Amino acid sequence: MEPRGPDIGVDELQLAARNSGMPLEALDWPVTPLGLHYLLIHYDIPRVDASTWSLEIDGLVDRPLTLSLDDVRARPSETVAVTMECAGNGRARLEPRPVSQPWLVEAVGTAEWTGTPLRALLEEAGLRDDAVEIVFTGLDHGVEGGVEQDYARSLSIAAASRDEVILAYEVNGEPLPPQHGFPLRLVVPGWYGMTNVKWLARITAAAEPFSGYQQAEGYRMLRNADDAGEPVTRMAPRALMAPPGFPDFMTRRRFVARGPCPIRGRAWSGHAPITQVDVSADGGRSWHPAFLDDDDLGRYAWRGWSWTWEPDASGDYELWCRARDAAGNEQPEIADWNVKGYANNEVQSVPVTVR
Ligand SMILES: Nc1nc2c(c(=O)[nH]1)N[C@H]1C(S)=C(S)[C@@H](COP(=O)(O)O)O[C@H]1N2
Ligand SMILES: [Mo]
Numbered sequence: 001m002e003p004r005g006p007d008i009g010v011d012e013l014q015l016a017a018r019n020s021g022m023p024l025e026a027l028d029w030p031v032t033p034l035g036l037h038y039l040l041i042h043y044d045i046p047r048v049d050a051s052t053w054s055l056e057i058d059g060l061v062d063r064p065l066t067l068s069l070d071d072v073r074a075r076p077s078e079t080v081a082v083t084m085e086c087a088g089n090g091r092a093r094l095e096p097r098p099v100s101q102p103w104l105v106e107a108v109g110t111a112e113w114t115g116t117p118l119r120a121l122l123e124e125a126g127l128r129d130d131a132v133e134i135v136f137t138g139l140d141h142g143v144e145g146g147v148e149q150d151y152a153r154s155l156s157i158a159a160a161s162r163d164e165v166i167l168a169y170e171v172n173g174e175p176l177p178p179q180h181g182f183p184l185r186l187v188v189p190g191w192y193g194m195t196n197v198k199w200l201a202r203i204t205a206a207a208e209p210f211s212g213y214q215q216a217e218g219y220r221m222l223r224n225a226d227d228a229g230e231p232v233t234r235m236a237p238r239a240l241m242a243p244p245g246f247p248d249f250m251t252r253r254r255f256v257a258r259g260p261c262p263i264r265g266r267a268w269s270g271h272a273p274i275t276q277v278d279v280s281a282d283g284g285r286s287w288h289p290a291f292l293d294d295d296d297l298g299r300y301a302w303r304g305w306s307w308t309w310e311p312d313a314s315g316d317y318e319l320w321c322r323a324r325d326a327a328g329n330e331q332p333e334i335a336d337w338n339v340k341g342y343a344n345n346e347v348q349s350v351p352v353t354v355r
Pocket of ligand 1: 037038039040041042043084085086087137138139140151179180181192193194195196197198199
């Protein structure tokens with residue numbers, strides 16, 4: 001992909017019009033209402049008939065399985081609140097801009113996914129000792145980077161066997177809607193969005209690391225075109241604020257009245273729990289610790305935070321926020337550039353006028 005300057009091309013606009021972000025005011029809800037959660041769909045949304053759909057579990061297993069949706073739903077179920085973020089979130093803020101879905105900061109949402117633990121299914125199928133990875137294949141089909149493909153991603157046996165990994169058939173208490181992967185999707189809490197394969201049709205135990213496009217070409221952090229790069233895996237820490245006051249239609253600049261101004265937001269990291277959020281009202285010269293809410297949605301969902309801003313005078317400000325996790329990861333003020341524009345978790349900046 002050729003990086004671009006400031007003008008957005010029709011190719012990017014066409015992606016932006018299909019793949020919706022979460023309006024930032026939806027940060028008010030601990031669990032994002034369905035329809036406000038972001039969406040990213042590489043190809044077309046398949047129309048799936050649940051009565052003829054089945055899940056195949058095959059490859060290096062002793063007992064290959066074919067399961068109907070009723071079979072999957074009859075298995076033990078769990079519900080987990082998961083903050084999911086697209087690995088391309090922040091891409092449009094990199095300069096020059098990698099040409100793909102031009103996200104600013106809104107490619108995120110938190111949902112309660114209900115499904116059956118993957119590990120028990122793999123145990124039932126009997127993973128053979130020579131299996132090194134599990135490949136998850138969706139029903140959607142397209143061309144990307146010149147390669148015709150079914151959307152597919154893999155996980156190591158260890159990553160696929162973690163307790164929190166489920167095959168989900170419900171979101172926020174309802175059957176998955178078409179755009180979120182009906183009838184079944186993989187949910188891997190803590191990892192960037194691309195891991196969570198939608199419209200799941202096949203789970204294959206393989207003897208070799210998967211070399212499909214979305215694993216070997218896409219979703220790698222490349223410093224330049226010759227770099228083999230590192231795979232994109234877990235979400236880097238990020239805090240976002242629900243922009244205070246009210247917006248200007250075109251610029252989205254916010255307007256607030258003088259006096260104490262409550263600021264609320266949410267923060268997450270796929271590596272470790274959030275331990276600190278700081279806010280700045282002077283473009284990063286001084287930082288103030290925010291108050292962290294109880295993390296009652298659990299380990300894999302974002303954590304609410306709040307801070308009261310008391311601007312000294314009318315005028316223009318930039319509000320920034322920054323998260324840190326228990327593993328010591330912290331958001332940069334400016335992220336390193338990479339070829340495909342992944343994992344740009346630089347601090348959010350919200351222009352505000354006090355009047
Ligand atoms: N089969 C399939 N699964 C997919 C995708 C896709 O295009 N096809 N997009 C991935 C990407 S890049 C992201 S960010 C998440 C988005 O999930 P959502 O649309 O439910 O928010 O789904 C992932 N799973
Ligand atoms: Mo994504």
